[in-house]
Structures are given as structure tokens and as C-alpha cells.
Amino acid sequence: MxxxxxxxxxxxxxxxxxxxxxxxxxxxxxxxxxxxxxxxxxxxxxxxxxxxxxxxxxxxxxxxxxxxxxxxxxxxxxxxxxxxxxxxxxxxxxxxxxxxxxxxxxxxxxxxxxxxxxxxxxxxxxxxxxxxxxxxxxxxxxxxxxxxxxxxxxxxxxSGVTTFGALKKVPTLKTEPTVIVGAGGLGLMCLALHQKMGGHSAIVVDIDAAKLDAAKKAGAKAVVDARAPDVVDQIRTLTNGGAWAVVDLVGSSQSARLGYNSLIKGGKYVIVGLFGGDLTVSLPPIPMRALTIQGSYVxxxxxxxxxxxxxxxxxxxxxxxxxxxxxxxxxxxxxxxxxxxxxxxxxxxxxx
Structure with missing residues (x-):
């Protein structure tokens, strides 16, 4: 063989x-x-x-x-x-x-x-x-x-069970928009399963125009270019003040900062991707804003x-x-x- x-x-x-x-x-x-x-x-x-x-x-x-x-x-x-x-x-x-x-x-x-x-x-x-x-x-x-x-x-x-497991960790799946960072194989799978699981709506973020176009055609409520200088402001506008849930399928230093900074008070950042890097955040705002950072592995x-x-x-x-x-x-x-x-x-x- x-x-x-x-x-x-x-x-x-x-x-x-x-x-x-x-x-x-x-x-x-x-x-x-x-x-x-x-x-x-x-x-x-x-x-x-x-x-x-x-x-x-x-x-x-x-x-x-x-x-x-x-x-x-x-x-x-x-x-x-x-x-x-x-x-x-x-x-x-x-x-x-x-x-x-x-x-x-x-x-x-x-x-x-x-x-x-x-x-x-x-x-x-x-x-x-x-x-x-x-x-x-x-x-x-x-x-x-x-x-x-x-x-x-x-x-x-x-890609299926990984995004399925991540979406199950989103308590607001059916009531608030979910922000999906990454529109590659994982991102498009996540978007499709989000719909099958009865998700409210999805906002997809990526740096690749072709992948954002694919996400839009696949049913994303909105797509956002992660390279835009006001990307976080765009997400906050689309989510009426900030995201209740961000599922990060990239897992880079840049995507982590974007995802974390996009959260509303009480929001949840679920990191799935393994691209690599690190994230430095101030500690007091986590309890003061009741934020959650959670990993999700397959x-x-x-x-x-x-x-x-x-x-x-x-x-x-x-x-x-x-x-x-x-x-x-x-x-x-x-x-x-x-x-x-x-x-x-x-x-x-x-x-x-």
C-alpha cells in the first residue's frame, strides 16, 4: 500500500x-x-x-x-x-x-x-x-x-465536527448574530452548519475577496474585509454595539485582537484556529465586562x-x-x- x-x-x-x-x-x-x-x-x-x-x-x-x-x-x-x-x-x-x-x-x-x-x-x-x-x-x-x-x-x-463543536459553545446562536472570522474551508463549513443549526445570522470576516464573495453567496448576512482600518467599528455597527459571539477560525495574533475587541459586554470569544501567535489583554476589563475567552478543540x-x-x-x-x-x-x-x-x-x- x-x-x-x-x-x-x-x-x-x-x-x-x-x-x-x-x-x-x-x-x-x-x-x-x-x-x-x-x-x-x-x-x-x-x-x-x-x-x-x-x-x-x-x-x-x-x-x-x-x-x-x-x-x-x-x-x-x-x-x-x-x-x-x-x-x-x-x-x-x-x-x-x-x-x-x-x-x-x-x-x-x-x-x-x-x-x-x-x-x-x-x-x-x-x-x-x-x-x-x-x-x-x-x-x-x-x-x-x-x-x-x-x-x-x-x-x-x-472541519465539520470542529465547527459544530465550536458553534455549540455559542449561547446566543439562535438569538444574536455570530461573527465568523475566516472564510476558508473551516469558515464556509461553519457558515453552512450555523444555518443548519438554526443560527440567527452570520457575519463573516476575512482578508481574501474571493473567499468573502463565497461566504456572501453561501448566505452570510454581511461580510467584512479584515484589512479595513475600521473593521472593528464595522462589526460593532453590524451587531448593534458589539458581538455577542465571535468564532475565530484563524487563530492568529491579528484575528484574536480583532475578535476580542469586537465583543459587547457579556460577549464570548471562541478560538478554534491554530495559525499561531499570541494575545495580550488587560485583565480588569474581562470581569468588568463579563467577557469569556474559550478554546474549542475539534x-x-x-x-x-x-x-x-x-x-x-x-x-x-x-x-x-x-x-x-x-x-x-x-x-x-x-x-x-x-x-x-x-x-x-x-x-x-x-x-x-
Whole structure:
């Protein structure tokens, strides 16, 4: 089987081959049908996250062992089962929830694998779906996609459940406008799910005119150019005095300042993106203005189940998806790094 791996951080992924693994115990082997390309893969390929101030968070120090096969937005067909894998059948097309914990700690016992401190996430700490085959450790992480197109369903595993989990943290979702910072793959997914979850309205902020245009066409109430000198004033005007909720899907120093400064008294800033940087704020205004700053990291297994149920009831999020052969993975990552992708790119191993 082919697998595209990070072998040296900062260098293009290498195509390696190894025998197709055979599942044991509760393991399930999938033939990969679709693997989404996520912005986080750029950080994983580089081997670090930018903490601001010249500091870096090394992924190898956190447990990412090289070589590692990237790809955490995966749909595949079940082709082999371990003897203890129950509840799945050969031939089923399944979405693989990649956010897998240790299985033993408190968060894992509460079905909050995404809060585990010793995660084994697919495509991060264990081999992912930029390959012909993918091994999933247990059927509990698999969700039948039915007749959904694999390339459209695959992004639900990260951009879908990540934005779904973030929007669930917005108490004013149905009563006040939500400001969405970033109109890339995450932003357009967030906008689509905001609508499906009955959101009041959405204001989308970005620096890219093409992405803002895509957000406007996708149903944003308003779009704002983040490069405008009065961007915060524009947001405050559009939200009648300030935003009750800002969901930041960029996570840079600039987007964080914009999001935090746009809040109304009692507002909530939810940071999701991992672009990198830092944020310095004065402390007294946080309690005096009753502000909330909250991180949101991907989603739990129950949230993945909730999202799949929502999609089956209301249809897939209307997000632009372009497909490419698996062999074009490095070109796709380069285009993503250069900001050339609107929506999501999904790789298809069977194509190349």
C-alpha cells in the first residue's frame, strides 16, 4: 500500500510503501475513498505550532513520531475486521472519527476523547488517510455515511465536527448574530452548519475577496474585509454595539485582537484556529465586562454522532469541494499554504 508521510519536518511528504496491515482485536481496516486536506496538515508537516514571541510548540515533543502518514478527514470502505470488531460489516462506507484518545483517562471514559492528554489521533499521532488503506482501532470511531458522496462526507471528520463543536459553545446562536472570522474551508463549513443549526445570522470576516464573495453567496448576512482600518467599528455597527459571539477560525495574533475587541459586554470569544501567535489583554476589563475567552478543540465522539444525525436529517453542508488524486497531495498542500483554495480539497487514492 502507498502512504504519503512526513519523514523530515519542513520537507514535502514522501510516498512510501509497506504491506497492507491486517486488523487484530477490535481493529477495522478501511480502503480509503476520500481524504480531506486540512490547514492543520500544514502545521503537522512543518512539525510545530507558532506560540508567538519566537516560541514554538514542537509536535515531536508532544508525541508525533516520524515517519507519520497525514490525513485526518477520512471516509473508507470496510475491507477487513479484527475478531473483536462488532457492529460493522464488510462493504460499509464509513467516516472515521480521527480524534482518538487513550481510552483510559477521565475524559475518555466520558466519551470526550478530544480532551485526552495522550491522544492517538489518526493522521497526527498514528497513521492517517493519505494512503490506500487506513486502520481504525475500534468501531466506535466509525460512522456509516449511507449514500452520501465520500468526498463530501470526509470533511465532516474535522472541519465539520470542529465547527459544530465550536458553534455549540455559542449561547446566543439562535438569538444574536455570530461573527465568523475566516472564510476558508473551516469558515464556509461553519457558515453552512450555523444555518443548519438554526443560527440567527452570520457575519463573516476575512482578508481574501474571493473567499468573502463565497461566504456572501453561501448566505452570510454581511461580510467584512479584515484589512479595513475600521473593521472593528464595522462589526460593532453590524451587531448593534458589539458581538455577542465571535468564532475565530484563524487563530492568529491579528484575528484574536480583532475578535476580542469586537465583543459587547457579556460577549464570548471562541478560538478554534491554530495559525499561531499570541494575545495580550488587560485583565480588569474581562470581569468588568463579563467577557469569556474559550478554546474549542475539534469535537467529541457524541458530537460527531450529533453532526452525522444533523446531516442525515438536513443534508450535507453546502461547501465547495474539489477532488484531486492522492498523488497530488504535495501540490494541494502548497496551494492551501498559498491561500489558493476556496472550500475544501479532498484526495482520492483510487484516482492516482
Amino acid at each position: 502507498r502512504m504519503f508521510q512526513v519523514c523530515v519536518c519542513g520537507q514535502p511528504l514522501q510516498c512510501n510503501e509497506q504491506p497492507t496491515p491486517e486488523p487484530t482485536g477490535t481493529e477495522v481496516l478501511l480502503k480509503v475513498l476520500a481524504a480531506g486536506v486540512c490547514h492543520s496538515d500544514l502545521h503537522l508537516a512543518e512539525g510545530f505550532f507558532d506560540l508567538g514571541g519566537g516560541k514554538r510548540l514542537s509536535l515531536q515533543e508532544r508525541g508525533m513520531n516520524l515517519p507519520i502518514t497525514l490525513g485526518h478527514e477520512n471516509v473508507g470502505e470496510v475491507v477487513a475486521l479484527g475478531p473483536d470488531a462488532k457492529g460493522v460489516k464488510i462493504g460499509q462506507k464509513m467516516l472515521a472519527d480521527p480524534w482518538i484518545g487513550c481510552g483510559q483517562c477521565g475524559p475518555c471514559r466520558r466519551n470526550e476523547d478530544n480532551l485526552c492528554s495522550a491522544m492517538r489521533s489518526l493522521g497526527v499521532f498514528s497513521n492517517g488517510g493519505y494512503a490506500d488503506y487506513l486502520m481504525v482501532p475500534h468501531p466506535r470511531y466509525l460512522f456509516d455515511i449511507g449514500d452520501l458522496p465520500p468526498e463530501r462526507a470526509a470533511p465532516l471528520a474535522c 469535537g467529541s465522539v457524541p458530537e460527531m454522532a450529533e453532526l452525522m444525525d444533523l446531516v442525515k436529517r438536513s443534508g450535507l453542508p453546502d461547501v465547495p469541494v474539489a477532488t484531486r488524486p492522492l498523488s497530488a497531495v504535495n501540490a494541494a498542500l502548497d496551494d492551501l499554504r498559498a491561500g489558493k483554495i476556496v472550500g475544501r480539497v479532498v484526495l482520492q487514492p483510487a484516482v492516482g
